[in-house]
Amino acid sequence: MLPVLLVLTLVEIGSGLILGSFEAELLRYPSLLVLVPVTIGTAGNLGSILAARLSTSFHLGTLSFSPADDELAGNAIATVVLALTVFPIIGVGAWILTALVSGSTALSLEKVVLISSTSGVSLAVLAVFVTFTATYIAYQFGLDPDDVVIPVVTNVCDVLGVVVLFAVSQLLI
Amino acid sequence: MTVRDVAVEAYREALPALAASLVGGLIAGVVLGGMRAELRAVPGLLVLVPALLATRGNVYGSLGARIATALHQGLIEPHVVGGDERLRAAAIAALANGVLTSTFASIVAFFLLTFLGSRVAPLPILVGIAIVAGLLSGIVLTVVVVTVVFAGYRRGRNPDTIVGPLVTTTGDVFGILFLLIAVRTILAIAGVF
Numbered sequence: 475m476l477p478v479l480l481v482l483t484l485v486e487i488g489s490g491l492i493l494g495s496f497e498a499e500l501l502r503y504p505s506l507l508v509l510v511p512v513t514i515g516t517a518g519n520l521g522s523i524l525a526a527r528l529s530t531s532f533h534l535g536t537l538s539f540s541p542a543d544d545e546l547a548g549n550a551i552a553t554v555v556l557a558l559t560v561f562p563i564i565g566v567g568a569w570i571l572t573a574l575v576s577g578s579t580a581l582s583l584e585k586v587v588l589i590s591s592t593s594g595v596s597l598a599v600l601a602v603f604v605t606f607t608a609t610y611i612a613y614q615f616g617l618d619p620d621d622v623v624i625p626v627v628t629n630v631c632d633v634l635g636v637v638v639l640f641a642v643s644q645l646l647i
Numbered sequence: 648m649t650v651r652d653v654a655v656e657a658y659r660e661a662l663p664a665l666a667a668s669l670v671g672g673l674i675a676g677v678v679l680g681g682m683r684a685e686l687r688a689v690p691g692l693l694v695l696v697p698a699l700l701a702t703r704g705n706v707y708g709s710l711g712a713r714i715a716t717a718l719h720q721g722l723i724e725p726h727v728v729g730g731d732e733r734l735r736a737a738a739i740a741a742l743a744n745g746v747l748t749s750t751f752a753s754i755v756a757f758f759l760l761t762f763l764g765s766r767v768a769p770l771p772i773l774v775g776i777a778i779v780a781g782l783l784s785g786i787v788l789t790v791v792v793v794t795v796v797f798a799g800y801r802r803g804r805n806p807d808t809i810v811g812p813l814v815t816t817t818g819d820v821f822g823i824l825f826l827l828i829a830v831r832t833i834l835a836i837a838g839v840f
Binding site for chain 2: 475476479480482483484486487489490491493494497500501504505507508509510511512513514515516518519520522523524527544545547548549551552553555556559560563564567568571572575576625628629632633636
């Protein structure tokens with residue numbers, strides 16, 4: 475297990491370097507800093523839940539890799555709708571908690587909700603794309619998606635979480 | 648099943664787990680938000696945060712999955728008393744993996760930041776923080792994972808469905824909390840010498 479952990483750590487250090495590159499902004503706007511763990515965690519969870527469902531359907535033989543497949547489409551829609559449900563709540567939660575703990579937030583409630591929702595929906599779309607691709611590649615190489623896809627998807631979504639949060643906050647602040 | 652049926656089922660199944668990890672993630676975020684002084688005092692610490700959090704999830708998620716499988720197979724009994732040999736070996740292996748991976752992350756981060764010409768805290772400080780945080784959060788997460796999975800199993804719950812949300816939620820919270828404690832401890836020790 476250790477070699478896999480070390481490789482995944484290198485990937486995570488990559489996302490850490492991106493995080494470090496906007497450290498000044500994160501320290502200036504504490505609500506953004508509060509958003510970091512929950513955004514990367516939720517993105518990773520959306521990806522790993524989708525991956526677990528797809529690999530179960532794959533083992534049950536109910537999954538086919540065609541754009542018209544009901545399982546693929548249904549799971550993709552659910553992932554995006556889940557993001558639309560939780561990310562606005564995350565934004566409100568982050569803003570309120572920052573206001574309670576630090577006293578002032580430097581960013582308005584609408585702005586924090588807009589940042590978390592935009593990041594969340596973009597991440598859901600990316601998570602669907604990454605999970606489909608990883609499951610398809612595992613299938614092509616004859617690997618069991620249970621072993622390979624979940625760790626890959628979780629860690630890739632962690633990195634994408636930081637990248638998307640960075641891009642969206644550059645765009646909206 | 649139609650696309651709509653699949654979507655509705657997937658949504659209903661995923662929402663409780665996401666809600667649980669959302670609460671954990673927000674608490675972790677608040678602790679991280681309260682760590683701004685420490686993040687300024689130890690340049691390079693923020694770079695380590697994603698790696699340390701992911702290590703908690705990867706290592707203790709896998710420990711939980713192993714325990715769940717062993718319970719299903721009847722290899723271990725859901726009681727901590729007496730200290731089952733297999734259980735102890737799995738817990739020690741997880742702890743070793745967690746501490747080694749955290750240490751590796753701090754060394755790589757130090758050399759990468761030095762190479763990139765960024766400001767970075769001395770190597771012993773970063774390594775010290777990684778070891779203390781890895782060890783403390785590892786001990787607590789092992790206890791939490793074993794206790795909750797056993798308790799759930801004895802109440803007739805499927806341990807497989809408990810492990811995922813449990814580890815993502817407690818991993819984030821304890822990961823950041825012990826990172827804060829580790830930073831304060833190491834800075835206090837460094838201040839003495």
